[in-house]
Amino acid sequence: MTGTETRRGAAGRSFLAGLIGAGIGQSLTPPMHEREAARLGRRLVYRTIDIARLGMEPRSVGYLVEAAARLGFDGLNITHPCKRLVLPALDGLSAEAEALGAVNTVVFGADGAVGHNTDWSGFARSLRHELPDAPKDRVVVLGAGGAGAAVAYALLVSGVRELVVVDVDASSAEGLAARLTERFPGADCRSGAPDGLGRALAGADGLVHATPTGMAHHPGLPLDPALLRPSLWVADVVYRPVRTELLREASARGCRTLNGGGMAVFQASDAFGLITGLEPGAEHLHAHFRELLARE
Ligand SMILES: NC(=O)C1=CN([C@@H]2O[C@H](COP(=O)(O)OP(=O)(O)OC[C@H]3O[C@@H](n4cnc5c(N)ncnc54)[C@H](O)[C@@H]3O)[C@@H](O)[C@H]2O)C=CC1
Numbered sequence: 254m255t256g257t258e259t260r261r262g263a264a265g266r267s268f269l270a271g272l273i274g275a276g277i278g279q280s281l282t283p284p285m286h287e288r289e290a291a292r293l294g295r296r297l298v299y300r301t302i303d304i305a306r307l308g309m310e311p312r313s314v315g316y317l318v319e320a321a322a323r324l325g326f327d328g329l330n331i332t333h334p335c336k337r338l339v340l341p342a343l344d345g346l347s348a349e350a351e352a353l354g355a356v357n358t359v360v361f362g363a364d365g366a367v368g369h370n371t372d373w374s375g376f377a378r379s380l381r382h383e384l385p386d387a388p389k390d391r392v393v394v395l396g397a398g399g400a401g402a403a404v405a406y407a408l409l410v411s412g413v414r415e416l417v418v419v420d421v422d423a424s425s426a427e428g429l430a431a432r433l434t435e436r437f438p439g440a441d442c443r444s445g446a447p448d449g450l451g452r453a454l455a456g457a458d459g460l461v462h463a464t465p466t467g468m469a470h471h472p473g474l475p476l477d478p479a480l481l482r483p484s485l486w487v488a489d490v491v492y493r494p495v496r497t498e499l500l501r502e503a504s505a506r507g508c509r510t511l512n513g514g515g516m517a518v519f520q521a522s523d524a525f526g527l528i529t530g531l532e533p534g535a536e537h538l539h540a541h542f543r544e545l546l547a548r549e
């Protein structure tokens with residue numbers, strides 16, 4: 254997007270957005286969007302639509318998307334467990350959302366409801382921003398769910414040549430590695446079992462952790478910290494808390510680290526641009542994020 258506002262963001266227009274998912278009451282994405290709009294002198298109302306609180310099934314995301322379009326929403330974020338289930342309700346997909354088979358942003362416009370994925374671009378921007386000079390030839394991704402798939406895609410777009418995907422669910426890791434191989438035939442994408450993690454990490458430049466382990470309600474470590482050596486960079490997608498047990502262990506062992514806050518901020522930044530047509534300021538979104546965390 255350029256510095257010029259598009260028609261979608263034409264002066265005076267206000268915005269209505271929402272997040273559909275389960276257990277999203279504490280999400281920082283709604284206040285990030287609202288604060289950034291206010292900073293730009295615009296009104297944006299962003300609501301959480303929590304299917305767990307509403308007693309709705311994940312597959313009802315299609316019904317909710319259609320209702321949001323009729324009610325005049327400009328766009329939506331979609332999160333767990335609906336990122337794949339939302340696909341049949343959409344009229345179009347960005348190339349990346351199609352490749353990933355997952356959508357976290359829906360924009361309502363002249364082309365109907367169009368799905369995008371800003372998880373991958375959010376991680377790619379965070380990596381570029383915070384670890385620009387780190388070696389990125391060989392990387393291990395732990396966790397082959399929605400976040401793991403987005404991260405793996407971002408890594409391959411960013412030039413990673415060898416990628417190993419590890420998951421306790423072997424079929425998830427194998428499926429993701431196979432899809433990535435098809436999409437990036439020039440790269441070496443393999444799946445690995447958790448008991449082979451030590452071997453995979455021994456030859457790696459970096460590790461990205463993309464399982465829910467380390468979240469406030471799911472504390473702990475996803476691996477044996479003895480596997481972390483100082484030359485390995487370690488990224489976590491978990492951002493509640495921002496400093497996870499894994500990142501604390503990695504820092505203590507001399508590893509460079511990247512927390513999940515950058516991905517959270519940049520996915521919001523990219524979604525905000527798509528939904529409003531306005532140009533967000535990434536540094537301002539970082540500041541909103543820091544202030545929101547500090548309030549807790
Ligand atoms: N920073 C950000 O902007 C974002 C962060 N996230 C975070 O990413 C995390 C994962 O989310 P999703 O991918 O949506 O979850 P998911 O449930 O789709 O996938 C998690 C995967 O991890 C695997 N797994 C669980 N424990 C494991 C272990 N100990 N070793 C290996 N594999 C294991 C599961 O089998 C599953 O395939 C969550 O904490 C979520 O909050 C998700 C999206 C954006």
Ligand SMILES: O=C1C[C@@](O)(C(=O)O)C[C@@H](O)[C@@H]1O
Nearest residue numbers: 280281282330331332357372
């Ligand atoms: O999965 C996530 C995290 C999120 O749901 C949040 O609560 O910040 C916002 C979504 O856009 C993103 O894809």
